[in-house]
Amino acid sequence: MMKTLGRHPGQRVLAVLGHRIGILMYLLFALFPLFWMVKISVTPAKLLYSEGVVLWPSASTWHSYVQVLTHTAFPTYFRNSVLVSLSTAALVTAIAASAGYSFSRFQFRGRSAVMFLLLVTQMFPLVMLIAPIYRMLAPLHLTDNLLGLVVVYTAFNAPFATFLMQSFFDEIPRDLEESAMIDGATRTMALRKVIIPLTLPGLGATLGFVFTAAWSELLFGLMLINTDSQKTFAVGLLTFVSKFSVDWGQMMAAAVLALVPAIGFFGFIQRYLVRGLTAGAVKG
Amino acid sequence: MSSALAAARATARPRRPKWRRASTIEPYLYLAPVLVLLALVMFAPLFLGLTYAFRNVQLFDPTENGWVGFQHFEELWTDDAFWHALSNTLWWTFGSLVLQFSGGFGLALLLNKKFGGRKLVQAVVFIPWAVPTFLSGLAWAWLFNPLIGPLSRWLMAVGLLAKPDNILADPDLAMYGPIIANVWFGIPFFAITLLAALHAIPQELYEAAAVDGASAWQRFTRLTLPFLAPTIAITVMLRTIWIATFADLIWVMTNGGPADSTQILATYIFSTAYSKLDFGYASAVAAVLLVLLMLYGVAVVRLRRSLLIS
Known part of the structure; x- marks a missing residue:
């Protein structure tokens, strides 16, 4: 793209990397609350407190x-x-x-x-x-x-x-x-x-x-x-x-x-x- | 069908399309359902509500219906909860707005670049807009709850909290909860509208500026911002009014508590009507909110005019 014209290749890579990291952070921010809701909904009651706050329970259930x-x-x-x-x-x-x-x-x-x-x-x-x-x-x-x-x-x-x-x-x-x-x-x-x-x-x-x-x-x-x-x-x-x-x-x-x-x-x-x-x- | 067509053909006057001489009644016939409904369900209650502000209206006390003049407003003047709610409204509106706007602007700039999977990313980052507000509020309240949510522990890990407590239960911090939820919910609005405005900027201008040796920062401040200014002005103004009157998130997350620390005028109106069933007082607060919003609107319009002149 024209915007990156005249920059060093290293700078360009850095710019792309920064852009992708930014996008990734927005994705995580948007999805995290919903992900957490789904996670708790499939966590068996007895694992909820015993495992503490973990990203995914060791067992899941539709109960x-x-x-x-x-x-x-x-x-x-x-x-x-x-x-x-x-x-x-x-x-x-x-x-x-x-x-x-x-x-x-x-x-x-x-x-x-x-x-x-x-x-x-x-x-x-x-x-x-x-x-x-x-x-x-x-x-x-x-x-x-x-x-x-x-x-x-x-x-x-x-x-x-x-x-x-x-x-x-x-x-x-x-x-x-x-x-x-x-x-x-x-x-x-x-x-x-x-x-x-x-x-x-x-x-x-x-x-x-x-x-x-x-x-x-x-x-x-x-x-x-x-x-x-x-x-x-x-x-x-x-x-x-x-x-x-x-x-x-x-x-x-x-x-x-x-x-x-x-x-x-x-x-x-x-x-x-x-x-x-x-x-x-x-x-x- | 064909006979109807034939009949229509017979009565039609081919040389003059009908809307040029349309009667004044016809457009109003099409508008009638909407207008009648709005008159009955929005304007009538609006005026009725304004009279409540000067009457004593308690839900389960039909005998108490008299006019009380400015009594509610005198009460209001010495009501600490009201003044507290007023300053909270400013803090809630301003905090949410600044963060929503900068977050949304940032996202719009990121999405304005071409990259693989942009469509999908766009669909996903806009999801919070579609999440019903009561669910947004609950989801964030659960994240802040130390029993089942990770946030209090994470905030402690980065040194923002001394103990992994629920910030929604802490009068000094509680307002941050609904504000963060509101930012999450509102970023897509700004991202979507600003992205549309960004798309409308002619690409040749950027190319010409780059050839002339303008730096990325110069292109942003001299080209992008001036082009976006009208969109920014109108969305920020409308959004301010919208956020200032937006009670759902706070109601779901904190009910205005603890100790009224998250009570804004909109939730104060709602809780006075819904929990205390004091419709008269609630309407007085609502009248004040309405006047403040109108003053804000007038100020914005005048500011815009003076900016245009200079």
């Missing part, structure tokens, strides 16, 4: 996983979380696609004001909505209820998803619809036959982003859900941790299980990360 899946409420939590996250993702994607389409294809009075309104929702601290939302949902019997969570999460994720979908619509040339409509198609038909097929990757990416966001939400889940049968994974795991904080193997096994869908969806949306992070530009 904790079996326990978690058969003797705890985690399968229920898992099901609840999947239900909530999938419904939220589907709902958000539908309404955000519609709103994003509007921003992308229409110039209308109040457009920038509406966009600003959507941006504002990304700025104010959601934690301040916890009390009023609780009081609003309680009389509607939407507290302690998965549907209530879906409604709340859908609203929280809609603005970001709208900007994301808008960016996907913006990529599709208007000529495509225009020519379809000149050929006599209505807007709805142009949308269905031309736009939606081209936006499928965008719809998928939005679905993935919202799923991961809903999957990891904790504070509103804690506040709104009380009954064990309605808990999401985040809420269930946290109550489990505070109640049974000695069963390390089971806690870590449960944590690893919660990690699986998140990582799965991450693989799925990886190529859209840049766009996702810049669309709303705020969602961590």
Whole structure:
């Protein structure tokens, strides 16, 4: 590369070496906490303390996983979380696609004001909505209820998803619809036959982003859900941790299980990360 | 389907694409679901919450619902926990931000070079971003726990700790725990956005600079940094607001303790509402946080403007 032009070969080797060491340190830093979780989850209970803190136990077991899946409420939590996250993702994607389409294809009075309104929702601290939302949902019997969570999460994720979908619509040339409509198609038909097929990757990416966001939400889940049968994974795991904080193997096994869908969806949306992070530009 | 097409064809006006004369109502129809939902689930509670700040709202005491004026704010003024949380918020936000940014920038620069397996490395180092925050918090809390985690022993080995104790239980050190977890979680955000900005810098500029004999450092400060400046400004500003209001990690790792040493305003709001069920007071703290964030936003915008002029 040009950057290394005019250096001694020794310096160049050193630069490459430093670069690789840097990369290696980032890799270790990123993976170590997750590795440790997996390690404890497969360590037999009796080796946990007797071997002290070692990088890998002398024997490993799936026992904790079996326990978690058969003797705890985690399968229920898992099901609840999947239900909530999938419904939220589907709902958000539908309404955000519609709103994003509007921003992308229409110039209308109040457009920038509406966009600003959507941006504002990304700025104010959601934690301040916890009390009023609780009081609003309680009389509607939407507290302690998965549907209530879906409604709340859908609203929280809609603005970001709208900007994301808008960016996907913006990529599709208007000529495509225009020519379809000149050929006599209505807007709805142009949308269905031309736009939606081209936006499928965008719809998928939005679905993935919202799923991961809903999957990891904790504070509103804690506040709104009380009954064990309605808990999401985040809420269930946290109550489990505070109640049974000695069963390390089971806690870590449960944590690893919660990690699986998140990582799965991450693989799925990886190529859209840049766009996702810049669309709303705020969602961590 | 084909008959629908025929019917559509019959009614269509071929020469004028429809969006040019689109009614003002049509775009709003597409926006309606999002707008209605936001009005009901975000803006209505926002305003309701602001009224709570001036009312006595206790969850299990429906009789106590009266207006109390500025009573909550007077209480706040003499509430040590509030002031403590305020200074903790600054320390938490600033500490996390500086480390996230420098870590993310470093990673972006490393990933901006071509090397074998770059795709895979990129996928792996960005994983922490995808890890749900409650798991990030738990994973790091477990690493700091001397019973099962290695960190306290390692910190002692390098001389940072006198005894292999849990730093999360030590009021003087506890804040470092969530900050480190936050850095772990937030590095990918900066790395991803800055890497995208780095890719956008034309390579010819670097080649020309190298031919002109610019050193690597000069190329970095005269070329890379000015090009990245807008991205850096906007991401840092947004991230500041985001971190300042980010309560999950602290709640999971320390609950704001020990002895309020990790309590930030966001966790103070949450614990006042969730544990004490005092919605009125929680909303007063939230109102203060909102005002502070708005002041920060205005300051940033003005600063930017004055920088642009000079």
